[in-house]
Every structure is written in structure tokens, then in C-alpha cells.
Amino acid sequence: GIQVEQSPPDLILQEGANSTLRCNFSDSVNNLQWFHQNPWGQLINLFYIPSGTKQNGRLSATTVATERYSLLYISSSQTTDSGVYFCAVGVTGNQFYFGTGTSLTVIP
Amino acid sequence: EAEVAQSPRYKITEKSQAVAFWCDPISGHATLYWYRQILGQGPELLVQFQDESVVDDSQLPKDRFSAERLKGVDSTLKIQPAELGDSAMYLCASSFDVLAGSYEQYFGPGTRLTVT
Numbered sequence: 001g002i003q004v005e006q007s008p009p010d011l012i013l014q015e016g017a018n019s020t021l022r023c024n025f026s027d028s029v030n031n032l033q034w035f036h037q038n039p040w041g042q043l044i045n046l047f048y049i050p051s052g053t054k055q056n057g058r059l060s061a062t063t064v065a066t067e068r069y070s071l072l073y074i075s076s077s078q079t080t081d082s083g084v085y086f087c088a089v090g091v092t093g094n095q096f097y098f099g100t101g102t103s104l105t106v107i108p
Numbered sequence: 109e110a111e112v113a114q115s116p117r118y119k120i121t122e123k124s125q126a127v128a129f130w131c132d133p134i135s136g137h138a139t140l141y142w143y144r145q146i147l148g149q150g151p152e153l154l155v156q157f158q159d160e161s162v163v164d165d166s167q168l169p170k171d172r173f174s175a176e177r178l179k180g181v182d183s184t185l186k187i188q189p190a191e192l193g194d195s196a197m198y199l200c201a202s203s204f205d206v207l208a209g210s211y212e213q214y215f216g217p218g219t220r221l222t223v224t
Contacts, residue, residue: 031211033212035215041217045212048210048213090211095156097153099150
């Protein structure tokens with residue numbers, strides 16, 4: 001099956017700093033989503049972005065499907081951004097494989 | 109805003125007992141997923157339904173796990189008998205809004221299972 005690698009595995013930031021999270025995948029994909037998992041385990045949708053660029057407030061994402069990677073940008077980080085960020089990709093229309101995640105800690 | 113519902117939120121059971129989880133997807137979503145997430149790892153797909161049909165259960169331990177979605181709406185995942193290694197978060201998700209033509213996946217709050 002498709003391999004999904006996320007980097008870095010762990011990230012510690014001072015509040016207000018910016019960060020870039022990366023997702024590499026081993027095959028062409030038709031689906032790609034970014035999620036934030038909060039401390040209670042809930043997976044929250046950030047972006048559905050199989051290609052192109054999207055922005056939502058302090059967060060933005062870019063997927064370059066031809067080069068098999070996606071980036072999640074977090075600007076002016078806040079303590080509430082802490083948690084684990086997952087990238088999930090799929091080859092067929094409604095199939096998703098998850099990466100191992102990036103654990104983000106934002107320090108006040 | 110429509111949400112995926114799951115129950116119970118927490119379950120503690122003794123090994124060798126039976127346990128069941130319930131999921132109600134977002135209305136209109138044709139695809140329903142059950143994932144298992146072990147602490148420190150990403151979610152792993154157990155079973156995927158398209159309407160009432162199973163389209164992928166290759167990672168489902170069929171000797172003890174079963175899943176059904178009888179009317180193509182809500183779904184039940186069962187474990188019998190439970191083992192210590194089954195302790196994990198069980199997540200349900202749904203996707204494929206036929207009317208909107210969207211494959212975006214939405215997750216429920218999960219059921220945290222502890223087997224003692």
C-alpha cells in the first residue's frame with residue numbers, strides 16, 4: 001500500500017512562532033486531508049486538499065501532487081494549536097491512509 | 109453542523125468479555141469507516157463500508173471482530189472475546205456526500221476502550 005511519512009515527528013514552539021509540517025507520500029493520490037487531533041482524541045478537519053493551496057485563518061496548506069508532498073503552515077502559533085497533526089492520503093475516491101503524525105507543543 | 113455520533117465514549121471491560129461500539133454517520137454519507145488508533149500512532153483502517161457493503165476489511169481480525177451496517181446507515185463494531193491488546197481508541201468516520209460530490213472525511217469523537 002501507499003506509504004505516508006510526516007516530518008518532523010515532534011515540534012516544540014514558542015507562542016507566536018511559525019511552523020511548517022510536511023507530508024510525503026509514495027504514490028499518486030486523489031485524496032489528501034490534514035487533521036488536528038486534540039488532547040481528547042477528537043480528529044478535527046483542517047483541510048481537504050488533494051492539490052493546490054488553501055488558507056483558513058492562521059493555517060494554510062499546499063499540496064504538490066506531481067511531487068508527492070503536502071505542507072501545512074501554522075502562523076503565529078497559539079497554545080491551542082498543540083496536539084498531533086495527521087496527514088491522510090488515498091489513491092481511490094474514498095480511501096485514506098494515515099501518516100504517523102507530527103506532535104506539536106506550543107509553549108506560552 | 110452535522111456530526112458523526114459514536115457511543116459509548118469510554119468502555120472498560122474484562123478480557124474474554126464481548127464489547128460493542130455504535131456509530132451514526134453524517135446523513136447522506138455513503139461511506140463509513142472504522143479505525144483503530146493505538147497511542148502514539150496514526151489511525152489504522154479496520155473496515156470500510158460503501159452503503160451496506162463491505163469494501164475493505166483486510167485489516168479486521170475476523171476471528172474476534174465483526175462489523176455490520178445493515179441498512180446502510182448506522183453501524184456496529186463488535187469484539188468477542190476482548191483481549192488486552194485491543195485496548196485502543198476506536199474511531200468512526202464517514203465520507204462521500206453524493207449530492208455534493210465530496211470525499212472529505214469526518215470523524216466522530218471515538219470510543220476509548222480499556223481491556224483489563
